[in-house]
Amino acid sequence: MDDHKQNVVLLFGGRSGEHEVSLNSAQSIYKAIDRNRYSVETIGINKQGQWFWGVLPEEIIKNGFPEINEGIQVTLVIDPTNPHFMTIDGRPLPNQGKFDLIFPVLHGPYGEDGTLQGLLEMANVPYVGSGVLGSSLGMDKDRMKAVFLEKNLPLARYVTLLRSEFLDGPELCLNKIEEKIGYPCFVKPANLGSSVGISKAHHREELMDALKTAAIFDRKIVVEETIIGQEIEVSVLGNDAPIASLPGEVLPAHEFYTYEAKYSNIGSSLLIPANLEDLVIKSLQSMAIEAFRAVEANGLGRVDFFVTPQNEIFLNEINTLPGFTEISMYPKLWEATGIPYSELIDRLIALGLERFQDRQNCKISRT
Known part of the structure; x- marks a missing residue:
């Protein structure tokens, strides 16, 4: 590592439905970051949640993640006095896996919802973006x-339903939404972004389908009036x-x-x-x-x-x-x-x- 540069770890991929969005975001940042100021290491997280050192977003977009026995799998050592990455198989990493800051580019659950931020707080490392509370809210x-x-x-009018409520009494849920929100309305999983799982319902049949779709992605569903x-x-x-x-x-x-x-x-x-x-x-x-x-x-x-x-x-x-x-x-x-x-x-x-x-x-x- 160049002593005059900050060592930044770009973290991307992840387990959420926005995995591909993360790859594209990371690719743009990786190309644009000032190499005169930063040394950049990359860690990609596959859809199974495994962390791989040195993979590049552009290569993953083209060819996918390496097999587990081919890539350099790493983990974050949760030691607030000496946070660093280490390989699962004991291979050495540049600068002993140490870094100055993590730049998470993980959209959606397990990246943007406070879970990753909690991990980084436990390890006592600097990172870009909101903390646990801001991320989860x-x-x-x-x-x-x-x-x-x-x-x-x-705010526009909205109603929140639990998936269990919908599965136990779909007709009651439909009636509640029609009474409080009406048509057309938007149906969304509460904890996803990038329009994943979102539908617009113009009548009761579409509303039923939209609720079923949202329930696939989250235990909590938000229905909003159309503005x-x-x-x-x-x-x-x-x-x-x-x-x-x-x-x-x-x-x-x-x-x-x-x-x-x-x-x-x-x-x-x-x-x-x-x-x-x-x-x-x-x-x-x-x-x-x-x-x-x-x-x-x-x-x-x-x-x-x-x-x-x-x-x-x-x-x-x-x-x-x-x-x-x-x-x-x-x-x-x-x-x-x-x-x-x-x-x-x-x-x-x-x-x-x-x-x-x-x-x-x-x-x-x-x-």
Whole structure:
């Protein structure tokens, strides 16, 4: 390792349904990160949850992960006094597996939901992004909305159901949704992102199918009313003093911004900056920062809104580890606001180190 460079571990892949999104995000970061400032090591996590040292996202996209007996499988040593990676078979790693910071690019469960963050906290290592609380609140759409309501942020009407409720009494659930939400409505797994498992229901039969689909992915299902208006997204960057980007508008080719539209760049398009009045832009930026702080996010977050033709704003959700591909809204908004992609990576690394140092200043016992 070059003593003048920070050693960054790029962590990607994972067990979630957003595995492929993670590979694409990591590939973009790996290509753009400043090699004059950072030495970059890579660790890819396959869909079984096994960690492999030195695999490159571009190669995995093309050829898949190595077989278990062919790759260099590693694990994180949970020693707060000497955190490092070690190989399962005892082979040596560069710099004894030590590093300065982990840059997680893991979207969805087991990466964005606080579980990975808890592991990294136990090991006492610096990392990019939100901590356990911010990540878990940002992932769970039901609990996220509860926190937003506490802060008096404007939300569309919604209903939350447990999968067990739906399986035990589907007709009661359908009746409840029709009474409180009506049609059309959106049905979502509470703990997934990138539009995975999301459906739009226009009538009872579609609603039943949508609930069945969402129940495949999560034990908790959120049903939201449809807001007619512009789909607006704002990027947020920072820790205790976050800043907000210019807003962008999603112009979906279909009825909503599907998984395929987000990552294939087919049909749907992004309008940056969004065509909005100045007062609306300022309100969106202010509300995005409020939402970021409400869930106690850190580092980065993308906050999604609806703006009606009457300029009424509805907060939809926050993503604490948004897509970071070349066509993703988060970096494109910052580029339009004046922070290029490579500089954005620099800032996120600095914010991760800042947050780590802030935690080191806290005592955890009297002795």
